Amino acid sequence: MTTRRLHLDAFTLWFEAPFVIALRLHEMQMAALTGKSQDSTEINRMVSEKIAATAESAIAVNMALWRAAFDNTVRLMTGGNASFGLGGTAIASAALKPYGTRVRGNARRLSRKSS
Template sequence: MAGGRQLRRDAFSLWLEAPFVIAMRCHEMGMAAMTGSTQDTAEMTRMVTEKMAAAAESVVAANFALAKALMTAASPESTVRAVSEAAVRPYGKRVRRNARRLAARKH
């Protein structure tokens, strides 16, 4: 997206939806602890593995964006924007997906 719209979208998604995802997961873990249920172990495992995958994807995407910008002799401003967008995108994508998934659950 031109003009950093993707970066703004992903940053806004993280700012707005990440606390929602955290609250929903904490609520589910609290309810599981009170009822003695072990059903949320899958959610906890997903939470950790998604964070690790997002971090790895973010590093790789940022490095590729930087290499591409350096090969094309892009301006410093566009390089910073491209690297930032590439680094934040994996997190924004996962947060949006988790917010939709957790909001759709029937309790």
């Protein structure tokens, strides 16, 4: 994973997350204004997706940390030098990926729903 790709992923998530929040708030506001009972499916989805993304992100970060540590161990055992910054981009990418995937999916789904 390149640093450029990490920046693009972070930038995209930074813009798409507020968009998803705005779409969900609009949906809740319209339900309140029309007197329609609030659909609990979307609220349950919001919570469960955040929990799942957090767990997936933690696992992915731990795997990326393990890979970086293993690569450094092998490098040291074969006479090379340790590279302390080697896995930083991969670790950050692993942390962002689960959130980005869910936010992009929600943005597509909610924008189709409100059209």
